[in-house]
Amino acid sequence: MDAVLGWLQINVLSWLKPPKTIQVIDIVQIALIAWLVYRMILWMKNTRAYTLLRGILFILAFVVLANLLNMEVIVWLMGNLSVVAFTAVVIIFQPELRKALEQMGHSNFVNSLMAINRSPEENKRFSDHTVSELVRACFEMSEVKTGALIVLERETHLYEYENTGIPLDAVVSSQLLVNIFEHNTPLHDGAVIIRENRIAAATCYLPLSDNMDLSKKLGTRHRAGVGISEQSDCFVLIVSEETGAVSYAQSGRLHAAVSPSELRRALQEAQKIYDDSARILKKGRKRNGI
Structure with a gap:
C-alpha cells in the first residue's frame, strides 16, 4: 500500500498542483484540450472504435498494475512492444481516423470561411430544380413500390x-430516375450517384453498414445506403421495394418513412x-464596411 501511495503522489498528485500564476494562454490551452476530448468522445461514440478502445484501456490498466507490482518482465515486454502497438492501432482505426479527418475538413467553420464571398447560388451543391425532381421521383416510385437507391455527392x-x-x-430528371430503377431494366440494380445537377453513374456498388443497431427488417438497399453515408458526407435517398416507404441516410443515421x-x-x-454562420459573418462584414 505504501508503494501505491508513493507512486500516486509522484505521478498523479504532482500533476494536480496548480501553477503559481494562470495566464490567458493557459485558459486557451485548457479550452482547446476540452474541445478536442469532447470531439474525440463524440467520434468514438458513433463508430466501432468505442469497442476497440475498451480493449486498449484494459491493456493499459494491466500495464499500470504490472508496474505497481514490479513485474519487470511484463513491463519490459510492453515497453518494447509500444511502437508496434501504436502502428497496430493506426492500422486498426484507419477507417475511423480517415472519417474523423474528413469531418474536420468539412466542418461548418472551415466551409464558412471558404464561402463568405460566394453568392447564394454558388453556395449550393445542386439546384432547386434538382431537389424538386428528386422528391418527385422518389414518391412516384414509392406509389408503385419501385426500389431505389440514390446517392448525392x-x-x-x-x-x-x-x-x-x-x-x-445525364441531367437529373424524375422521368430518367424512374426509368433507371424500373424493374427488369439493365440499370435498375445498384445505386445511382449524382454529382451537382447530373447523374454521374448507375448500377454502382456500395459498402454495407456493419452497424448492429440497425433493424434486422432492413434489407441490403438500406444497409448500403447507411454504409456509404458512414464512409462519406453524402446524402442518400432510399425507396423501399417492400413497403414503398421513402427514407434518407446521412452521417450514418437512417431517417425512415419521411414525408x-x-x-x-x-x-x-x-x-x-x-x-448560416457564414451568412451572419458576411452581413457583419458589410455592416462594418469591409
Whole structure:
C-alpha cells in the first residue's frame, strides 16, 4: 500500500498542483484540450472504435498494475512492444481516423470561411430544380413500390464507387430516375450517384453498414445506403421495394418513412455548402464596411 501511495503522489498528485500564476494562454490551452476530448468522445461514440478502445484501456490498466507490482518482465515486454502497438492501432482505426479527418475538413467553420464571398447560388451543391425532381421521383416510385437507391455527392468525392457502375453523365430528371430503377431494366440494380445537377453513374456498388443497431427488417438497399453515408458526407435517398416507404441516410443515421415535405427540407439542408454562420459573418462584414 505504501508503494501505491508513493507512486500516486509522484505521478498523479504532482500533476494536480496548480501553477503559481494562470495566464490567458493557459485558459486557451485548457479550452482547446476540452474541445478536442469532447470531439474525440463524440467520434468514438458513433463508430466501432468505442469497442476497440475498451480493449486498449484494459491493456493499459494491466500495464499500470504490472508496474505497481514490479513485474519487470511484463513491463519490459510492453515497453518494447509500444511502437508496434501504436502502428497496430493506426492500422486498426484507419477507417475511423480517415472519417474523423474528413469531418474536420468539412466542418461548418472551415466551409464558412471558404464561402463568405460566394453568392447564394454558388453556395449550393445542386439546384432547386434538382431537389424538386428528386422528391418527385422518389414518391412516384414509392406509389408503385419501385426500389431505389440514390446517392448525392457532397464534399467527399465518390469516384471509387462511381467506377463500379455504368457512367451516364445525364441531367437529373424524375422521368430518367424512374426509368433507371424500373424493374427488369439493365440499370435498375445498384445505386445511382449524382454529382451537382447530373447523374454521374448507375448500377454502382456500395459498402454495407456493419452497424448492429440497425433493424434486422432492413434489407441490403438500406444497409448500403447507411454504409456509404458512414464512409462519406453524402446524402442518400432510399425507396423501399417492400413497403414503398421513402427514407434518407446521412452521417450514418437512417431517417425512415419521411414525408415529401420532410425530404425536401432535408435536401435543402444538404444543398447548402455552408451553414448560416457564414451568412451572419458576411452581413457583419458589410455592416462594418469591409
